[in-house]
Amino acid sequence: MKQYLIRLDDACPTMDVERWQRMECLLDKYGIRPMVGIIPANADPKQKIDTEDSIFWQNALQWQEKGWAIALHGFDHCYISSDAGMNPLWTRSEFAGVSLAEQKRKIRDGVAILKSHRLEPKYFFAPSHTFDNNTLIALKEDSDIRIISDTIATKPYKQGDFIFVPQIGGHCVNMLLPGVYTFCFHPNTMNDDAFNALESFIQKHKEEFFGFDELDLNGVKRKSMKDKVISWLYFTQRKLRGIK
Ligand SMILES: [Zn+2]
Numbered sequence: 001m002k003q004y005l006i007r008l009d010d011a012c013p014t015m016d017v018e019r020w021q022r023m024e025c026l027l028d029k030y031g032i033r034p035m036v037g038i039i040p041a042n043a044d045p046k047q048k049i050d051t052e053d054s055i056f057w058q059n060a061l062q063w064q065e066k067g068w069a070i071a072l073h074g075f076d077h078c079y080i081s082s083d084a085g086m087n088p089l090w091t092r093s094e095f096a097g098v099s100l101a102e103q104k105r106k107i108r109d110g111v112a113i114l115k116s117h118r119l120e121p122k123y124f125f126a127p128s129h130t131f132d133n134n135t136l137i138a139l140k141e142d143s144d145i146r147i148i149s150d151t152i153a154t155k156p157y158k159q160g161d162f163i164f165v166p167q168i169g170g171h172c173v174n175m176l177l178p179g180v181y182t183f184c185f186h187p188n189t190m191n192d193d194a195f196n197a198l199e200s201f202i203q204k205h206k207e208e209f210f211g212f213d214e215l216d217l218n219g220v221k222r223k224s225m226k227d228k229v230i231s232w233l234y235f236t237q238r239k240l241r242g243i244k
Contacts, residue, residue, distance in 0.1 A: 033211035037073030069212035075106035093130035154179030
């Protein structure tokens with residue numbers, strides 16, 4: 001069986017409201033409930049697109065009430081390290097290589113901001129996908145979050161205290177192997193073609209889309225040998241192609 005999931009990155013009060021509304025309408029039309037990654041205290045100039053939206057937090061609460069999965073997406077979204085961490089997609093990070101004390105502060109303050117708006121994040125993913133073991137320690141000690149949306153694999157797996165729901169690709173692709181696949185989108189930078197491509201994929205594969213709360217994460221096992229090989233191949237070909 002194949003299960004497709006949608007993740008939306010970089011929600012914050014200065015996001016591109018029009019594009020985000022377009023995405024919300026599109027997903028509502030097909031009854032798809034995505035994960036949305038919210039930046040609690042954005043300071044990244046690239047995410048300052050519109051002027052601050054005074055009803056952003058109300059809208060975010062409506063997402064939660066509609067059953068969207070709420071994820072903590074970093075703290076301020078600023079890269080302060082050139083470490084790649086345990087999911088080395090890029091050599092830049094808000095978390096990987098940063099001291100545990102600083103990471104704990106980011107997690108604690110980020111969760112507190114979301115909670116002050118009555119949002120209950122159950123998931124975490126880092127800007128540029130980069131985090132390290134201290135990020136996991138910080139999440140464990142300073143939050144209730146035990147699910148990470150990231151890493152390369154074909155299905156969720158358990159590692160220590162955490163469940164990882166893998167995330168592959170920035171657009172929809174029909175996958176050949178059975179598994180659970182999260183496609184991530186950045187509504188802030190999507191053009192007409194990207195919206196149209198997403199919609200036509202959903203039309204063809206509507207039955208294969210699920211909400212994160214529909215995943216059966218009970219009894220998830222450790223990463224399989226097959227997934228270890230797939231992950232190794234993925235990062236090796238990326239290295240060979242010189243992508244950092
Ligand atoms: Zn981001």
